[in-house]
Each structure stands twice: as C-alpha cells, then as structure tokens.
Amino acid sequence: MRTHASWLVLFLVLHSGGAAHAQSSASNPSAGVLRTFVACPIYRDTDAGRKSGCWLADDPSSGIRYDITLGPVKPQVGRAVLVEGITSAEPTTPCGGRVLTPVRTAVLPEPCARTIVPADAYPGRPYKSPREQLRPASEPRTLPPPPYDTRVFTIYFELGRDFLIYQYAELILEKISLYAKASQAKLVQIDGFAATAPLWVSARTLREPASLAEARANMVAEALRRLGVPSDCLRVAWHSTPQPTHDLESGQLPEASKRRVVITVKP
Amino acid sequence: MPVLRRLTVQHALLVALIGCDHATVVAPDAQRTTRTPSVADSGAAPPATRIWPTGGSGTFPSSVSYATDLGTITTLNVSGPIETGLHGFFSPLGSNGRACITCHQPADGMSISSRSASQLWEETHGEHPLFAMIDGANCPNLPARERSSHSLLLERGLFRIALPWPPMAADGTPIEPEFTLEVIRDPAGCNLDATHGLLSAQPRVSVYRRPRPAANLKYATEIGFSFDPKNGLPLVLDHDARSPNNPTPTSGNLLADARLRTLSAQAVDALRYHADLAGEPNPTQLQQILDFETQLYTAQSSDSRAGVLTGAGAQGGPEALAKAPAARLQSSTAKPIWGEFAAWKLKEKDDHPPAPANGPVDAQRDFRSSVARGATLFATRQFLISDSTGINDTGFGNPVRNSCAFCHNMLHAGLDVAPGQVDLGTTNIPLANPLPDLPVFRLTCHLTAPPHPFLGRVIDTHDPGYALTTGKCIDIGKITAQSLRGIAARAPYFSNGSAQTLAEVIDFYDRRYALQLTDQEKLDLQHLLEVL
Numbered sequence: 001m002r003t004h005a006s007w008l009v010l011f012l013v014l015h016s017g018g019a020a021h022a023q024s025s026a027s028n029p030s031a032g033v034l035r036t037f038v039a040c041p042i043y044r045d046t047d048a049g050r051k052s053g054c055w056l057a058d059d060p061s062s063g064i065r066y067d068i069t070l071g072p073v074k075p076q077v078g079r080a081v082l083v084e085g086i087t088s089a090e091p092t093t094p095c096g097g098r099v100l101t102p103v104r105t106a107v108l109p110e111p112c113a114r115t116i117v118p119a120d121a122y123p124g125r126p127y128k129s130p131r132e133q134l135r136p137a138s139e140p141r142t143l144p145p146p147p148y149d150t151r152v153f154t155i156y157f158e159l160g161r162d163f164l165i166y167q168y169a170e171l172i173l174e175k176i177s178l179y180a181k182a183s184q185a186k187l188v189q190i191d192g193f194a195a196t197a198p199l200w201v202s203a204r205t206l207r208e209p210a211s212l213a214e215a216r217a218n219m220v221a222e223a224l225r226r227l228g229v230p231s232d233c234l235r236v237a238w239h240s241t242p243q244p245t246h247d248l249e250s251g252q253l254p255e256a257s258k259r260r261v262v263i264t265v266k267p
Numbered sequence: 268m269p270v271l272r273r274l275t276v277q278h279a280l281l282v283a284l285i286g287c288d289h290a291t292v293v294a295p296d297a298q299r300t301t302r303t304p305s306v307a308d309s310g311a312a313p314p315a316t317r318i319w320p321t322g323g324s325g326t327f328p329s330s331v332s333y334a335t336d337l338g339t340i341t342t343l344n345v346s347g348p349i350e351t352g353l354h355g356f357f358s359p360l361g362s363n364g365r366a367c368i369t370c371h372q373p374a375d376g377m378s379i380s381s382r383s384a385s386q387l388w389e390e391t392h393g394e395h396p397l398f399a400m401i402d403g404a405n406c407p408n409l410p411a412r413e414r415s416s417h418s419l420l421l422e423r424g425l426f427r428i429a430l431p432w433p434p435m436a437a438d439g440t441p442i443e444p445e446f447t448l449e450v451i452r453d454p455a456g457c458n459l460d461a462t463h464g465l466l467s468a469q470p471r472v473s474v475y476r477r478p479r480p481a482a483n484l485k486y487a488t489e490i491g492f493s494f495d496p497k498n499g500l501p502l503v504l505d506h507d508a509r510s511p512n513n514p515t516p517t518s519g520n521l522l523a524d525a526r527l528r529t530l531s532a533q534a535v536d537a538l539r540y541h542a543d544l545a546g547e548p549n550p551t552q553l554q555q556i557l558d559f560e561t562q563l564y565t566a567q568s569s570d571s572r573a574g575v576l577t578g579a580g581a582q583g584g585p586e587a588l589a590k591a592p593a594a595r596l597q598s599s600t601a602k603p604i605w606g607e608f609a610a611w612k613l614k615e616k617d618d619h620p621p622a623p624a625n626g627p628v629d630a631q632r633d634f635r636s637s638v639a640r641g642a643t644l645f646a647t648r649q650f651l652i653s654d655s656t657g658i659n660d661t662g663f664g665n666p667v668r669n670s671c672a673f674c675h676n677m678l679h680a681g682l683d684v685a686p687g688q689v690d691l692g693t694t695n696i697p698l699a700n701p702l703p704d705l706p707v708f709r710l711t712c713h714l715t716a717p718p719h720p721f722l723g724r725v726i727d728t729h730d731p732g733y734a735l736t737t738g739k740c741i742d743i744g745k746i747t748a749q750s751l752r753g754i755a756a757r758a759p760y761f762s763n764g765s766a767q768t769l770a771e772v773i774d775f776y777d778r779r780y781a782l783q784l785t786d787q788e789k790l791d792l793q794h795l796l797e798v799l
Contacts, residue, residue: 043664043666045651045668047649047668049599049649049668050599050649050668050669050670050673051663051667051668051669052668053651053664053666053667053668055664072662073662074662074663074664074665074667075664075665076659076660076664076665076720077653077665077666078665079665079720116651116666134492134493134494136491136492136594136595136596137490137491137492137493137516137594138592138594163499163661163662164499164500165499165662166494166496166499166661166662167496167662169499170493170494170496170501173501174493219499219500222500223500223501226500226501226502226503226504226516227493227501
C-alpha cells in the first residue's frame with residue numbers, strides 16, 4: 001500500500017487563460033456561493049491559543065481574500081492550495097478574510113511563496129475540538145443495536161491523496177467496524193473513486209489519476225482489517241468518473257464529493 | 268519572606284525528608300563522590316559500585332536509589348525484590364558477556380550514560396562487556412581495547428545499530444525503499460567496510476543510537492487511541508504475538524525507529540544482536556526479562572535544590588509514576604502535563620523574579636517555583652511548529668501553533684500518545700547539530716515516489732530513522748519521541764547523542780522553532796527536566 005500513491009500523477013496543467021472556467025470568477029460578495037480556486041496560502045500568525053492561526057487565500061480571479069481556516073485539513077505555506085468553499089455572511093473579524101464555510105482545501109505539489117504575516121490585531125479563533133471525537137482506547141465501545149440491515153458509509157478525501165483525514169475518517173471507520181462486528185457482516189464492499197474528469201480552476205487542470213481510486217479503497221480496507229474486520233469479508237473495487245453525492249455538506253461541494261470511498265456493510 | 272512562612276516551608280521540608288520511604292536525599296557535595304548506592308527499603312546488599320555487574324548472584328531490591336549530580340534517581344521494582352543469579356535480565360545469555368543490565372543501569376535511569384561508559388572504560392581498561400565490538404565499538408573492524416575505537420559510546424553514549432539494507436520488515440519480508448542510499452561521510456568506516464558495510468555480503472546500514480530506558484514501560488507500550496494520526500491508519504497490529512489469531516494493536520513508541528513493536532520482539536532482538544545470542548532465548552529467562560522490566564519505574568526522586576520531589580504537595584518521583592494510568596492525553600487547560608509540580612507555583616503575591624537567595628529556604632522556594640514555571644511553559648507556551656514531518660504534513664497545517672506538549676502529550680511520561688515518529692531535525696541536515704563524528708547518508712527519493720514534503724528529493728542525514736523501517740521518503744529522519752522521566756540521569760540526549768546537556772536540548776528547540784526563550788525561561792525548562 002502506498003500512502004501517497006497518487007502524488008505524482010496528479011495532473012497540473014497550466015493554461016494561458018482560464019478565467020472563463022473559474023467558478024471563482026464572479027466577485028459577487030453574497031453568501032452561499034461556491035468558490036473554487038488555487039492560490040498560495042497565507043498563514044496569519046494569530047494567537048488565540050493552540051492551533052489558532054488563520055489560513056487565508058486570495059482568489060486570483062477576483063483578488064478577494066478568503067478565510068479558509070475552517071476546513072478539516074489545513075494548508076502548508078510554500079505549497080499551492082486548492083480551495084473549494086461556500087461564501088458565508090460570517091464576519092471577517094477573526095482573520096481578515098471573507099469566510100468560506102463549509103470549505104475543503106487540498107495541498108498541491110505546486111510550489112508557492114511561503115507567506116506568513118503577523119496577526120495585525122486579528123484575534124484568530126480559539127481551537128474547538130470536533131463535536132464528535134474518537135474516544136480513548138481504554139473506554140469500552142458499545143456495539144450498535146439491531147436491526148441490522150445493509151448500511152452505506154462514505155469517506156471523503158483531499159484532492160490527490162489517499163490519506164485518511166485525522167479527526168474525521170477514523171470516526172467513520174470505527175463506526176463501520178463496530179457495525180460490521182455487531183451485524184456479523186458477511187460482506188463489506190469497499191468502492192474507491194477518483195475524480196478523473198478534469199477540473200478547470202485558476203488556469204489549471206486538476207485531475208486525479210485512476211489509480212488513486214484503488215489506493216483509496218485499499219487504504220480503507222487496510223484500516224478496517226486493522227480494526228478487526230476479517231479480511232475474507234472485505235471486497236475491494238475501484239471506479240473512475242464518479243458522480244457527485246449530496247451527503248458532503250448537503251451537496252454544496254460537488255467536486256469534492258467525487259473523491260471518496262463508499263463502504264457498504266451487508267449483514 | 269515573612270518569618271512565619273519561612274518556618275512553615277522549613278517544617279514542610281523536614282517532614283518530607285523524614286516521611287520519604289524510597290528516596291534518599293544526598294547532600295550536594297556528596298553526589299558524584301558517593302560510590303555506594305543507597306537502597307531504601309529492602310535490606311538487600313547494594314552492589315559495590317553504582318554500576319550493577321553482569322551475572323553473579325544478588326538481590327535487586329524493591330527500590331534502589333543513586334546519587335546524581337543533581338540529587339537522586341530512584342528505580343522502583345514494584346513486584347518486590349528479585350534474585351539476580353540466573354535471572355534473564357542480569358545473566359549473560361549470549362556469548363559476549365553482556366546482559367540486559369549491562370546497558371540498562373538503575374543509576375542511569377535504566378539506560379546508560381556516556382559518563383558511566385567512561386567510568387567502566389577507566390575501571391576495566393576497555394575489557395568490560397559493554398565495549399563488545401559488535402556495537403560498543405564504532406565498527407567491529409577497529410582495534411579492540413583502543414579508546415578511539417569506542418569514541419561514539421564514550422563521548423555520545425551511542426551504540427552501533429546495524430540495520431539491513433534494503434530494509435526488511437520484522438518478519439523478514441523485504442521492503443522496497445522509495446529511495447537510494449549513498450554514504451557521503453563515514454568517519455567510523457563501518458558503512459563502507461567490506462565486511463560490515465553496505466557492499467558486504469549481508470548489506471547493513473550502521474546508524475548510532477542511544478539505548479532507551481528499560482523502565483516506565485507501560486507508558487511506552489499502552490495504547491491511547493486506536494488510530495495513528497501521523498499516517499492516517501489504525502495502529503499497526505502485532506502479528507508476532509503469542510496469540511497469532513488475535514493480533515493486538517501496538518503503540519509504536521518502543522524504539523527510535525519503531526522497527527520492533529513489542530517488548531518480546533525487542534528483547535529477543537536485543538539478545539541476539541547486542542548480547543550475541545545464537546538461536547532462541549530460553550522461554551523462562553525471556554519471561555523473566557519481560558516481567559522484570561515491566562515492573563520498573565524510574566524517576567528523579569530528590570533534587571539537591573528542591574528537596575524531595577514529593578515535597579510541598581508535588582507529585583514527582585517514581586511512586587506516582589508507578590500508580591498513574593498510562594497513555595492518557597494531557598490537556599493544556601484541564602489537565603496539563605507536568606501538573607505533578609503545580610503545587611510549587613508561587614502565589615501571586617509571592618511571584619517575583621528569582622532574586623539572590625536569602626538563605627536555603629528562599630533558594631528552595633525559588634528553585635521550586637522555577638520548576639513550576641518550566642512546567643507551565645512546557646504545557647502552554649505557544650510557538651510555530653514548521654516543516655516537521657509527522658506534524659505539519661498530517662492536516663494540522665504548516666506551520667501550526669502549539670506547545671512542547673503537542674508532541675510530548677502523555678501525562679506523567681512526556682511520550683506522544685500517538686505513535687511518536689516525528690522529524691524534528693535532530694538527524695537531518697541542515698537542522699541537526701553539527702556531528703562530525705557520525706556518518707552522513709544521502710537519500711535520493713525515486714521519481715515514482717512522493718518526495719519528502721519539506722526537504723525535497725535529496726536528503727542528507729545522519730540517521731534515516733523511521734525510513735529504515737518503512738522505506739518511505741516521508742519518514743526520513745523521523746525519530747520516535749521518548750519518555751522524559753529520569754532524563755537528567757541519562758545524558759547525552761536525542762537518539763544520536765547530539766546534545767550533551769539538557770541546556771543543549773533546550774537550545775536546539777529554541778533554535779529549531781525560533782522560540783525566543785529568555786535565559787530565565789530556558790533555565791525554568793531545564794529545572795523542570797532535571798526533576799523529572
């Protein structure tokens with residue numbers, strides 16, 4: 001298994017123009033609009049305690065600075081970031097950018113300027129632990145009660161990666177393993193998907209390699225094996241050109257929803 | 268200080284000294300000259316010197332304490348005294364005269380310091396089994412009983428660890444590395460040696476590492492959470508357990524490179540490699556080793572400046588360590604790490620910068636408050652952590668604002684509750700301290716593999732670390748965080764002995780992460796580390 005099997009085969013194609021493609025081209029400041037762009041992330045060194053720094057990105061098509069801090073995966077200075085988020089009416093006061101929420105970001109291989117700016121009186125946001133977190137191993141788990149019918153789970157990924165996102169994926173995986181155990185599942189079907197269709201954004205084409213679907217599926221299978229799901233229950237398949245789903249942020253992030261693994265537990 | 272308060276503190280100290288069951292407080296001027304260990308509660312005869320011999324009969328008591336430069340280190344043997352004769356931990360089971368005790372000494376916090384190594388060299392003229400050529404020399408091809416052949420052990424406390432190249436899983440399965448490995452510099456001559464090096468019949472990479480303490484092991488082995496956030500997967504299962512049909516998750520915190528994940532596997536490997544045991548160990552003696560090392564708790568128990576470390580409400584020393592549950596995550600607000608010393612915080616009205624001491628009680632109070640400040644700094648002082656694989660590439664962002672306790676987050680021990688493989692820069696160039704006596708390897712990541720996220724495709728390093736276990740570029744230079752308890756007794760520091768003192772450890776972090784610590788803050792952190 002390769003943790004980052006897809007890294008090199010994420011296609012980044014530079015175009016001379018690109019403005020016509022961008023969903024980010026509009027400068028409409030209203031809330032509820034999807035913005036998708038690639039930028040060099042900016043770290044604003046706010047200090048409201050641990051993990052409280054702000055992440056900002058300037059949409060190259062509009063020049064608008066967005067606050068992308070609320071995504072589950074944080075960017076890396078020096079590496080380009082794909083931003084997919086919904087404009088909100090939240091105040092810009094914490095970080096100094098229009099807030100995108102929900103928002104997904106993905107670190108791209110493309111190098112960027114490393115930009116760290118001072119807090120400039122912006123307070124940042126105190127870190128909040130996710131509402132639901134993995135419990136310590138010392139706490140006993142409760143198996144889900146019957147009825148046990150076929151259940152479907154979905155895990156979403158960053159663009160170009162098969163990495164299981166911390167404080168997100170492990171909760172789903174544990175639920176799957178507990179449900180498989182409780183229901184004495186005969187089959188756990190794992191279907192990996194990669195967004196192989198080109199995504200035109202900020203004068204680039206982003207496209208996941210087909211092999212990433214397999215890598216994602218295998219990653220989930222390995223995770224479930226380590227959580228005690230018997231190997232002979234697991235069936236792995238992979239697919240390209242998936243359709244968007246509606247269960248990632250209520251369908252507001254259709255491109256991001258293509259990067260997924262669907263796990264079907266059949267008792 | 269008002270007279271009444273001073274008397275109260277003095278009284279408290281006196282009570283603490285009298286009431287101390289295990290620790291023996293040694294006067295500062297008696298520290299290194301004290302040759303006889305103090306054994307507190309067993310009545311067993313102590314060894315003649317501070318270094319326990321290999322082999323021979325005797326009793327290892329339920330508590331044993333040794334004077335250090337700074338006070339006393341105490342090791343509790345919580346299941347009671349054991350006879351050392353024929354015991355697996357104390358007996359040489361292989362052919363080179365070594366036993367586990369050779370390199371895991373209670374006076375050195377169940378590791379071994381370079382100072383003890385030097386002492387043994389002087390006392391035995393290099394004849395002690397510690398200096399076995401297989402790993403106690405810079406390379407087995409060097410002349411025996413010459414000091415220069417053992418310089419890495421004598422000066423940095425390092426043992427040679429010869430690892431297979433290409434890497435191999437614990438079960439012997441070959442691992443195809445994502446990188447090539449060249450030797451750029453080879454001061455010891457071992458990596459280019461025809462018999463022991465990369466071009467030998469059994470190619471080996473020789474790296475040089477400090478032995479980890481054989482104590483406080485519940486902290487290194489228990490599971491905090493079932494997932495490893497650093498690689499996104501549940502913990503690695505132990506398929507080599509004695510119940511192969513019921514594999515169990517492993518903490519990944521046992522060795523610097525996590526190549527072995529259970530105490531049993533580690534013990535067998537150590538017996539074969541370090542003690543030159545052919546074949547399988549005797550099951551009874553192997554079980555003795557496992558039983559014994561898991562009943563040991565070691566920590567600093569008294570300090571020449573602070574007094575007993577359970578004094579005035581503090582909860583230092585090994586007793587609390589033995590009783591506390593392991594693998595519990597600290598919380599910088601609700602339950603910060605090193606809360607053991609919270610009782611030593613000065614009240615606000617007393618809080619003043621350390622001033623020239625007006626007497627022993629003021630000096631003690633000032634030192635204790637310095638420790639408490641160090642504990643607070645450790646848990647809460649925020650700084651930007653950047654370009655560190657295992658942290659900044661796992662979704663937290665690069666940089667991320669956090670404290671020392673971000674990684675050293677396990678209550679009572681300072682280990683990482685998650686498997687602690689992180690590249691802090693202690694082995695990778697250019698961030699590592701200058702180490703002209705260690706080899707330099709150049710690792711070049713294949714074009715088909717993802718490069719190292721922060722160092723690119725070509726990386727020079729003194730020790731590839733975890734990458735020699737996984738074969739992955741992203742793991743180059745990752746070293747598992749280790750327990751901080753009893754650390755003052757086991758210099759030098761970091762896995763490659765690149766810091767001779769705790770002050771150098773703090774300086775490394777200050778430089779690496781631009782902490783901009785004041786001199787007083789550095790001292791506070793040093794004082795904290797000295798009493799752990």
